Amino acid sequence: MPTVEFQGKSFTIDEDGFIDDYKNWSQEWVQYVKKEEGIDELNEEHQNVIKVLREYYEKNGIAPMVRVLSKVTGFKLKHIYELFPSGPGKGACKMAGLPKPTGCV
Amino acid sequence: MAFVSSGYNPKEPMKDRITDIGPKHFEEFYPPVIKNNKGKWLYHEILEPGVLVHVSETGDEVYTVRAGGCRLMSIEHIREICEIADKHCNGYLRFTTRNNIEFMVDSKSKVKPLVDDLMSRKQPGGCYKFPVGGTGAGITNIVHTQGWIHCHTPATDASGPVKATMDVLFDDFRTMRLPAHVRVSLACCLNMCGAVHCSDIAILGYHRKPPLLDHEYLDKMCEVPLAIAACPTAAIKPSKVTLPSGVEVKSVAVNNDRCMFCGNCYTMCPSMPLADTEGDGIVIMAGGKVSNRLSAPKFSKVVVAFLPNEAPRWPQTTAVIKKIVEAYAKGANKYERVGEWAERIGWERFFEKCEIEFTHHLIDDFRDPAYFTWRQTTQFKF
Numbered sequence: 001m002p003t004v005e006f007q008g009k010s011f012t013i014d015e016d017g018f019i020d021d022y023k024n025w026s027q028e029w030v031q032y033v034k035k036e037e038g039i040d041e042l043n044e045e046h047q048n049v050i051k052v053l054r055e056y057y058e059k060n061g062i063a064p065m066v067r068v069l070s071k072v073t074g075f076k077l078k079h080i081y082e083l084f085p086s087g088p089g090k091g092a093c094k095m096a097g098l099p100k101p102t103g104c105v
Numbered sequence: 106m107a108f109v110s111s112g113y114n115p116k117e118p119m120k121d122r123i124t125d126i127g128p129k130h131f132e133e134f135y136p137p138v139i140k141n142n143k144g145k146w147l148y149h150e151i152l153e154p155g156v157l158v159h160v161s162e163t164g165d166e167v168y169t170v171r172a173g174g175c176r177l178m179s180i181e182h183i184r185e186i187c188e189i190a191d192k193h194c195n196g197y198l199r200f201t202t203r204n205n206i207e208f209m210v211d212s213k214s215k216v217k218p219l220v221d222d223l224m225s226r227k228q229p230g231g232c233y234k235f236p237v238g239g240t241g242a243g244i245t246n247i248v249h250t251q252g253w254i255h256c257h258t259p260a261t262d263a264s265g266p267v268k269a270t271m272d273v274l275f276d277d278f279r280t281m282r283l284p285a286h287v288r289v290s291l292a293c294c295l296n297m298c299g300a301v302h303c304s305d306i307a308i309l310g311y312h313r314k315p316p317l318l319d320h321e322y323l324d325k326m327c328e329v330p331l332a333i334a335a336c337p338t339a340a341i342k343p344s345k346v347t348l349p350s351g352v353e354v355k356s357v358a359v360n361n362d363r364c365m366f367c368g369n370c371y372t373m374c375p376s377m378p379l380a381d382t383e384g385d386g387i388v389i390m391a392g393g394k395v396s397n398r399l400s401a402p403k404f405s406k407v408v409v410a411f412l413p414n415e416a417p418r419w420p421q422t423t424a425v426i427k428k429i430v431e432a433y434a435k436g437a438n439k440y441e442r443v444g445e446w447a448e449r450i451g452w453e454r455f456f457e458k459c460e461i462e463f464t465h466h467l468i469d470d471f472r473d474p475a476y477f478t479w480r481q482t483t484q485f486k487f
Contacts, residue, residue: 021325038118062328085119099326102373104296 006032016090018100022057025097033095037086046083046095049073053096063089063098136197138167138211154281155237156216168216169209172223172235173246173271173278176204177254177264185226185234193219203246203288205239241281244274244430248300249291252310258368259293260310260385266419267291270308273423274430284437284446287430288394294368300395305443306426307390307405312366314384315359319376320346324355327374332357335369337471387412387422391429391455392444403444408456410466425461432458451486 001012001020009028012020017036019029030050034042052072056064066088070077077088084091089101114120132140142161149159157169175182186206190198193215199207208219223235239245247270250256252263270289277283290304294312301307323329333341340363346356357377359370366384370377389412393405408429412421429443436458437446447455456463469475 038115057328060330062330099328102327102331102375104372 004032006035014100016094016100018094019097022097022099025054029097030095037084037091037095039084039091045073045075045079049075049080049083049088049092050096053092053098057096057098063093063101134197134199136167136194136209136211138165139209141165142167151241151281152216154243154279155240156220157240158213165211166213167209167211168213169207170216170219170223170237171201171239172206172208172237173233173239174200174204174206175264175268176246176249182234189219189222189235193222201239201246203239203248205246206235236275236278238278238280242283242285243279243281244277244283244287244289246278247271247289247291248304250293250298252293256293258296258372258380260295260312260368260380261293261308261387261414262416263291263293265417266308266387266422269418269420269423270426273427277430283430283434285440285442287433287443289426296372301390301393302404303393303395303402304405305391305393306429307393308422308426309388309390310385311388311411312368312379312381312385313411314366314379314381315340315361315364316368316371316377316379318356318359319378320354320356321348323357323374323376326376329355329357329374332370332374332377335373336364337367337369338363338365340364341370382414386414387419389422389425389429392442392447394442394444399440400442400445400448405444406452407467408459408461410464428461429459432460453486 001014003010003012007028009026011024011029011032014020017033019025030042039046049069052069053063056068056072064072066077069080069088073080075083080088080092084095086094089105093101135143142163142165145162146159147162149157151157152168155171157171159167159169161167186198187196190196190208194208194210197209199209201207208223210216210219220237223237224233226234228234247267249263249267250259252259252261252265254262254264270291271278274289277287287305288300289306289308290300291308292299292301293310295309297309301309329343333343335341340360341357342360344356344358345353347353366379368379371379388407389409390405391408393403394400395402409425412425415421433443433446436450437443441449450458469478
């Protein structure tokens with residue numbers, strides 16, 4: 001799997017740009033994905049989504065359903081798309097360091 | 106070729122972004138005769154295999170010539186389809202729900218040149234590019250899936266077996282000699298994308314070995330609870346595994362005695378692959394239908410538990426399908442679909458007529474509803 005260097009850190013990623021291991025996540029990874037996803041500025045709301053995703057994953061071992069993410073963060077799906085143009089899966093989960101979504105996507 | 110921009114600016118991905126515009130409205134592409142007579146059709150006839158005529162209350166007629174399509178097409182091929190449409194149909198054409206191509210003309214005199222043109226076009230290898238047919242009580246195109254061309258969960262190929270099968274059944278694409286139409290479908294795994302669960306004859310990719318577990322990566326790649334919940338027989342449970350390196354990782358354990366090789370866990374978890382050259386193969390199902398004509402819609406039923414993958418021509422698979430079609434053509438009454446025929450004569454006779462061996466694999470053993478598929482009557486034939 002390819003490796004990327006960013007702000008002095010190196011991350012192993014797959015062909016879709018997801019991190020190899022949840023545990024290798026760091027704030028530098030967030031900055032790297034921000035650049036890759038074309039997000040202008042990270043605000044509190046981005047960080048809130050990432051925090052919710054990581055806490056949910058740590059507790060349950062899965063990414064939350066979109067409805068759960070909406071309910072816990074208080075952001076409607078439309079707003080999540082405004083924050084992460086690629087959407088909750090490809091954008092937010094990638095930035096939070098969660099495994100790549102699977103199934104018939 | 107070097108990079109050529111479409112005008113999209115990756116630095117500002119949301120700038121000038123057009124979204125949620127949906128497909129084009131179909132009326133933009135109506136041939137004039139269709140547009141003028143929409144909702145006014147009186148009746149239709151099949152003039153010959155592959156050629157239909159619809160007559161409108163205004164007196165207008167539209168002649169449709171249906172040609173087989175390979176579904177997986179190059180742009181060159183589509184351009185050739187456009188060229189034919191430009192030449193004969195003022196640039197209009199359509200594709201059917203079984204991926205055939207329909208060319209429409211507004212007078213009878215234009216039909217023969219179109220059919221002759223279509224039948225004269227061949228691939229360099231000798232195949233018809235646009236064989237005319239697929240109407241009435243024959244065998245039309247095979248609804249199929251990705252296979253080894255593009256998907257990551259297949260147990261067999263799609264395009265390959267479909268080509269092999271259509272070659273064997275080609276005469277029935279060009280004629281209408283059967284009691285009713287026979288729908289053949291293929292899905293390359295039991296996700297059953299498409300129509301295999303409701304087709305007269307269905308070809309289905311099937312595994313025979315449990316998944317391999319890549320413990321080192323499983324917890325990193327997968328959301329373990331999803332893999333557990335993906336299993337219809339609850340064969341998967343969470344476990345802790347010590348790797349050869351001495352590190353303890355979270356993973357899953359598979360109870361191989363409960364696994365029936367559906368592959369759902371691999372869909373959810375990339376660290377549980379199960380494709381296998383010798384293990385994988387094809388299941389044949391028969392007797393499904395979606396229409397409400399005479400009898401209610403039916404699911405197709407498994408009639409051959411396993412046939413090996415034999416690329417590139419799948420001879421055993423095509424031989425079984427040919428046998429079913431011939432037995433059905435000989436035995437069924439007019440208008441009777443394969444499923445109706447099998448239910449009328451009894452499935453024990455179906456296996457006898459089609460010369461298919463009945464094995465214990467065909468007896469349903471999935472949960473409570475399996476009971477209803479067993480015979481709770483003394484009515485049977487020796």
